[in-house]
Amino acid sequence: MRARIYRSAKREFDCKVESTGEIVQAKALGNLLKGKRSLVVGDYVEIIDENGELVITEMEDRTSEVFRILVREQKRKVISSNCDLMVILISVSRPTFKRGIIDRFLVRASQWGIRPVVVFNKMDEYDPEEFDICFEQDRLKALGVDCFECTALDKEYVPKYLEKGYGELVEALRDRTAIFLGQSGVGKSKTINALAGGEIKVELKTNIIGKSNKGSHTTTWAEMLDLDLFTLIDSPGVRSFSLQDIMSDNFIEYFPDLEEMSTHCKFNNCTHKEGVKGCAFYLIEDEYQAKLLFSRLQSYWRILEELEVTPDWQKK
Ligand SMILES: Nc1nc2c(ncn2[C@@H]2O[C@H](COP(=O)(O)OP(=O)(O)OP(=O)(O)O)[C@@H](O)[C@H]2O)c(=O)[nH]1
Ligand SMILES: [Mg+2]
Ligand SMILES: [Zn+2]
Structure with missing residues (x-):
């Protein structure tokens, strides 16, 4: 009989x-x-049932893997599989919005082969003075990433204009296996609980490892939770923002928009820095398009710098 693993010892x-x-x-x-x-x-x-004992005899090919490269041990550790949606949860108020965090998680989504979506949460507290959400969404839509504007407040407090985003998110999640990522305090638990049917059905055990196994960050467990609407994969081990296990060589592959643009640069080894001859980034006529791409280039540079701290041969 066919089955799916929910927890492993x-x-x-x-x-x-x-x-x-x-x-x-x-x-x-x-x-x-x-x-x-x-x-x-x-x-x-x-x-199969072997004289009263259940035995797993086969595993089906995986459609995706959530994994980490353990740099020190030079090992690839798979944490969970067959996840088909990565929900990147962002707060538009507190903690303050940070574009770079989205770009980081997009790199992971691409590495793992999982479709990402971005949820802008706490929309009830959105202040246009703080940042331009339209710009942020245009930037993501240009990458083919769907965006949702939500609030995880209790139903009776949700302003009418915010019901739409929530409804769309519900549809995007239906019958999927999703992994939720986002900074502490952005509202992951709240959102998941709301999606699970209103009352608190799941209290995500974010701190179990911290309590029983102090200081050990390489230990990762994962579990799946069946919510009515979708299946949730939860694992503290995949939540970190550090991308240090990713190779810096050819890192631009994780930024397909930048990679595409760089094919138009005059020189193969173009650094896309200001003043470089024939760089396609400085020839973009549409000012808004240029602004979108440059914001991505900034993220790319910042992450690349971090990746270069650890030599690539240690990440194989
Ligand atoms: N105003 C407002 N507050 C929210 C919203 N969503 C969550 N909060 C509040 O933000 C705080 C953090 O929410 P959590 O759901 O615990 O955040 P989390 O992402 O699970 O955080 P960690 O478990 O630490 O990773 C709580 O006080 C929530 O009540 C929202 O949409 N609007
Ligand atoms: Mg939580
Ligand atoms: Zn260039």
Whole structure:
């Protein structure tokens, strides 16, 4: 029978059987865990009943993997799989809006092969004086990233004009496996709880690792939570903003808009710095388009600088 892994221990897995919706415990055949192979939360597997004991005999190919490169150990650690949406949650008030954080998470989405969307939360507190949300959304739409304007306030306090964004987000999430990312305090728990049906159904255990295993950031667990609308993958290990495990060589691939533009630069090794001859970025006629792209270039430079701190050979 077909099932999906919801939680994993060393060799024992909690799996949800597709046909019945039941959660069962199963052990994995040794060859599924040998060498670099592993079974992770999100995997679709085949289970058989062997004299009363449930055994995982096969794993289906993954459509996507959430993973980390453990730089020091030079290992690629898969945390979860088959996730089809990355929800990047941003607060428009407190904590203050930071464009760079979105660009960072977009790099991860691209690395993991997961479609990103951006949710601008706390729209009830949005102040146009602080930043121009239209510019930010144009910037993302140019990348094909859908944006939603939401507020995670209790239903009766949600202003009418904000119902639309929430409704659209609900549709985008329907029947998907999603991972929510965002800074502390942006409203992930609130939003997820609201999406889960109003009352608090899930209290995301963000601090479990911190309490039981002080200071250890490489330990990552992941679990899936079945919400009525969608399935949530939660793992503290993937939330960090650091991108230090990503190779700096060819990093521009993670910025497809910049990569495209740079094909028009006169020289292959163009640095796109001001005053460089034949750089396509300084030839863009539309002022607004130029402004959008330059804001991306700024992020690109800032992250690249950080990546170059760790040499690429350590990230293989
Ligand atoms: N005004 C307003 N406040 C919100 C909204 N969403 C969340 N908050 C408040 O923001 C604070 C943080 O919300 P959480 O949902 O705990 O944030 P989180 O992203 O889960 O934070 P961590 O668990 O630390 O990562 C709480 O006090 C919420 O009540 C919103 O849409 N509008
Ligand atoms: Mg939370
Ligand atoms: Zn250039």
